[in-house]
Amino acid sequence: MEQSLLYLCLLLLALGLALNLKLTFYLYYRIHNPPPPVALTQVPPGERLVLPKARQWLSGCKVELEADQQARVLLFLSSRCDKCREKLPQLSTLPPLAEQAGVRLWLLSTEPDKRLRRFLTDSPLIDHLLKLDKKAYQSLNPSWSSPFYLFIDHAGYLQAAGTIGDEDWQSFMQQMDEVSSEMEVAS
Numbered sequence: 001m002e003q004s005l006l007y008l009c010l011l012l013l014a015l016g017l018a019l020n021l022k023l024t025f026y027l028y029y030r031i032h033n034p035p036p037p038v039a040l041t042q043v044p045p046g047e048r049l050v051l052p053k054a055r056q057w058l059s060g061c062k063v064e065l066e067a068d069q070q071a072r073v074l075l076f077l078s079s080r081c082d083k084c085r086e087k088l089p090q091l092s093t094l095p096p097l098a099e100q101a102g103v104r105l106w107l108l109s110t111e112p113d114k115r116l117r118r119f120l121t122d123s124p125l126i127d128h129l130l131k132l133d134k135k136a137y138q139s140l141n142p143s144w145s146s147p148f149y150l151f152i153d154h155a156g157y158l159q160a161a162g163t164i165g166d167e168d169w170q171s172f173m174q175q176m177d178e179v180s181s182e183m184e185v186a187s
Helices: 001-031 083-090 094-100 111-118 124-126 136-141 168-187
Strands: 053-056 063-064 071-076 105-108 129-131 148-152 158-163
Touching: 053 105, 071 136, 083 094, 083 124, 094 105, 094 124, 094 168, 105 124, 124 129, 148 168, 158 168
Parallel strands: 071 105, 105 129
Antiparallel strands: 053 063, 053 129, 071 148, 148 158
16 A cells, blocks of 8 residues: 555656646746737837727717828727726826817727726716727727827827827827916916
8 A cells, every 4th residue: 555655646746847847848938939029009100000980989979080180199098907097187187288289189998888987987088988899999009008099190190109108108298288388378
């Protein structure tokens, strides 16, 4: 009996060692051969971006983002993202400033209506919410990043893309602060 128990223990140790070696070699391979990074956008800055059709969340009307001859800021937020919730008060101040600056601001989402309603309660961003299907959303935001933005000029060319809070975003916010100051002086 003791000898068979010893063989069983040795077998289990050998299997454990084999599994450990397999995992070690797998990790070594992954560390030295990481997967290619997912692109923030499929189109590099300076290239024309094909914009999908969307549906305005409140009215249900179709919106053709391509038809707009204004500069556009497309925002990608998630109701499950803590950083998005933190940024929501700051982002909620943008719609009138962007409008004054001649920039169209849109929040794009694929989330269920119930979650969006809870997330955007009392936020002016709800008026700027567009729903996309998942394929269209992924064509604009392949990594499904949030909080994420795209800056698109009046001709439809991508000017910048990144995470809200990065250098390009900070530059945009400075411009919006200038617009805010001009609006205060004018009133």
